[in-house]
Amino acid sequence: MLRQSIKLGQSTAYRWSSSAAALKTNAVDSSYVQQLQAEWKTAKSFKELPGPTRWQMFRGFMNGGEYAKMDMRNLMIYFRELYGDTFLMPGLFGMPNNLVTFNVDNFEKAYRTEGQWPVRPGSEVFVHYREKRADGFFKDCMGLLSSGEQWGRLRSIANPVLMQHRNAASYLQPMQRVNQQFVQRIREIRDKDTQEVPGTFLKEINHLTFESVAVVALDRELGLIRNPEKSPKAQKLFNSLQNFMQTFYELTMMPSIYKYVSTPTYRRFSRAMDDIFEVCSFYINQALERIEKNPADSAGMMSVLEQLARTDRKFAIVMSIDMLMGGVDTTSSALSGIMLNLAKNPEKQAKLREEIVAKLPHPTDEFTFSDMKALPYLRAFIKESLRVYPVAFGNLRATGADMVLDGYRIPKHTRLLMNSNLLLDDERFYPRAKEFLPERWLRQQPNESENLVADNMSPFVYLPFGFGPRMCVGKRIVDMEMEITVANLVRNFQVEYKYPTENAFKSTFINQPVIPLKFKFTDIKY
Incomplete structure (x- = not known):
C-alpha cells in the first residue's frame, strides 16, 4: 500500500520555460x-x-x-x-x-x-490503462504522457531536475559502479577459448541499462548484474518491462478492439503495467522513507527522486515508473548499435581508445565530469552510431x-x-552515408575540402532525442550513461564481431537487435 503523504515540501508549479530553439x-x-x-x-x-x-x-x-x-x-x-x-x-x-x-x-x-x-500522440493505450485503474491513482497525474496544461505543469517540475548538468553529474559515480559490474560480467560469461559472449548478450545489455536507470529512478542499485538469482523482485520488474514493450507495440500498431473488449494482448499489457506499478512503488516507498529519515541538507546534493518528491510526491512516483519504461530498451538499442560499430570499424575503435587512454591511462581510473566533457571523439562516435543505427523511426x-x-x-x-x-542514410544530407565516419561530427574534420554533412542541412533531419519542449527529458542522463559505457568497454576490451550484420535490427517503435550479439571481448594489455 502506498503511503498517502510525505512531508518533503509543498507542491509547487513552475512557470514553463524552454530552450531558445523551442521558444523560437x-x-x-x-x-x-x-x-x-x-x-x-x-x-x-x-x-x-x-x-x-x-x-x-x-x-x-x-x-x-x-x-x-x-x-x-x-x-x-x-x-x-x-x-x-x-x-x-x-x-x-x-x-x-x-x-x-x-x-x-x-x-x-x-x-x-x-x-x-x-x-x-501514440500513448492512447497508456492513458486507457491509467484512466481505468480501479484505485484511481493516475486520475490527477497521468505523467508526461499527458497533454495540455497538466503536461505543462508536470514538465516544468521535471525540467529543472532532469535537464541540469549538475544533477546528471551527481550520478557519474553510481553509474560507473554499475558499469564496472558489467565489465566484470563480460569476463565471467565469455568463452575461455574464443573470448566470445553468448548470443543472448542482449539480455546482459538490458540488465546494464535497467540498473543504470534504476539508480536514478529508484535511487538504488537492484543487483540484477551482480546477483540476478538473489533479486527476484528486480527480476519481476525487468520481465514486466519486457512484456510491456511487446504488448504496447501490438496494441498501438495492430488492429485491436481493446477499448471496447479486454483482449488477451491487452490483459497481458495490463498485468505487466500492474506489476511495474507494484514493484516500483515498493522500491520508491523504501527510498522515500530513507530520504524522510535522512534528508539532504541545504548544502547536500539531493537525488532526482528527492527533488521531485519535494515538489510533487505522486509525480515523483509516476516519473520514476515512466523513466524505467522509456529508458531501458531505448538505451539498450543504442548501445547494441554502438558495439556493432566498434566491432566493424577497428581503426575507429583504436582512435577512440587512444583518446580515452590519454585522458585516463588505467582502466580502473574513474572519470570525472570534466573528463567526460573533454572527449570529443567519443561523443562523435556515439552520434555517428545513432545515425547509422537510430533508436526509433522518428x-x-x-x-x-x-x-x-x-x-x-x-x-x-x-x-x-x-x-x-x-532519412539518415540519404546522400542528400550525409555524403558517404553508408560509411561509418565519426569525423563528420567533429568541428575540425580531417579533410576540410570534403563536406561529410550537407551544407545548410535542415536541423530537423537528425533528432535522436526529439525536439522542442517535448524532447527527451532524460537526455543528459542517457548521454552520460552511453559515454561511460562506451569508454569503459574500449579501455578494457578490443571489441570484435565475426558474423554478418545485415538486417541486424527489427523496427517496432524502437529498433531492437535480432541477431545473436556474440561479441568477442579481448582484454587490453597495459
Whole structure:
C-alpha cells in the first residue's frame, strides 16, 4: 500500500520555460500565419491524400496479409514507394488516422506551429490503462504522457531536475559502479577459448541499462548484474518491462478492439503495467522513507527522486515508473548499435581508445565530469552510431494548427508521423552515408575540402532525442550513461564481431537487435 503523504515540501508549479530553439518554434509570427492561410485557400482537400484504404489496412495486418510480417521500417518504406513522401494511414476500430511524411519541410512546419503545449500522440493505450485503474491513482497525474496544461505543469517540475548538468553529474559515480559490474560480467560469461559472449548478450545489455536507470529512478542499485538469482523482485520488474514493450507495440500498431473488449494482448499489457506499478512503488516507498529519515541538507546534493518528491510526491512516483519504461530498451538499442560499430570499424575503435587512454591511462581510473566533457571523439562516435543505427523511426506529433503539407489541407490535431530517422542514410544530407565516419561530427574534420554533412542541412533531419519542449527529458542522463559505457568497454576490451550484420535490427517503435550479439571481448594489455 502506498503511503498517502510525505512531508518533503509543498507542491509547487513552475512557470514553463524552454530552450531558445523551442521558444523560437512556439512564437508563430503573424507573417507565418498569413502564409499558412494563403496556402490553405489553394490546397487539395484532406480526403484526397494518397494511402491505403481501411480495408487494405485491416486485411494487410491479418495473418497472411502483405503487412503482417513487415516491421515498422519496412512498412514505412513500402508505403513510401507506393504513395510518395506524404500519405495517410487510416485508423481501425476507433484508432485515429496517421499522416505519415518523409518531407523535411513538413517537419519544420509541424514544429514551428506546435504551440505552448505540444501534443505527442501514440500513448492512447497508456492513458486507457491509467484512466481505468480501479484505485484511481493516475486520475490527477497521468505523467508526461499527458497533454495540455497538466503536461505543462508536470514538465516544468521535471525540467529543472532532469535537464541540469549538475544533477546528471551527481550520478557519474553510481553509474560507473554499475558499469564496472558489467565489465566484470563480460569476463565471467565469455568463452575461455574464443573470448566470445553468448548470443543472448542482449539480455546482459538490458540488465546494464535497467540498473543504470534504476539508480536514478529508484535511487538504488537492484543487483540484477551482480546477483540476478538473489533479486527476484528486480527480476519481476525487468520481465514486466519486457512484456510491456511487446504488448504496447501490438496494441498501438495492430488492429485491436481493446477499448471496447479486454483482449488477451491487452490483459497481458495490463498485468505487466500492474506489476511495474507494484514493484516500483515498493522500491520508491523504501527510498522515500530513507530520504524522510535522512534528508539532504541545504548544502547536500539531493537525488532526482528527492527533488521531485519535494515538489510533487505522486509525480515523483509516476516519473520514476515512466523513466524505467522509456529508458531501458531505448538505451539498450543504442548501445547494441554502438558495439556493432566498434566491432566493424577497428581503426575507429583504436582512435577512440587512444583518446580515452590519454585522458585516463588505467582502466580502473574513474572519470570525472570534466573528463567526460573533454572527449570529443567519443561523443562523435556515439552520434555517428545513432545515425547509422537510430533508436526509433522518428517523431510523432499532433499538428498544432491548420496547415498545408505537400499541397494538402491538414486540419489541426491531425496525428503526424515524421519519419526523420529513415532519412539518415540519404546522400542528400550525409555524403558517404553508408560509411561509418565519426569525423563528420567533429568541428575540425580531417579533410576540410570534403563536406561529410550537407551544407545548410535542415536541423530537423537528425533528432535522436526529439525536439522542442517535448524532447527527451532524460537526455543528459542517457548521454552520460552511453559515454561511460562506451569508454569503459574500449579501455578494457578490443571489441570484435565475426558474423554478418545485415538486417541486424527489427523496427517496432524502437529498433531492437535480432541477431545473436556474440561479441568477442579481448582484454587490453597495459
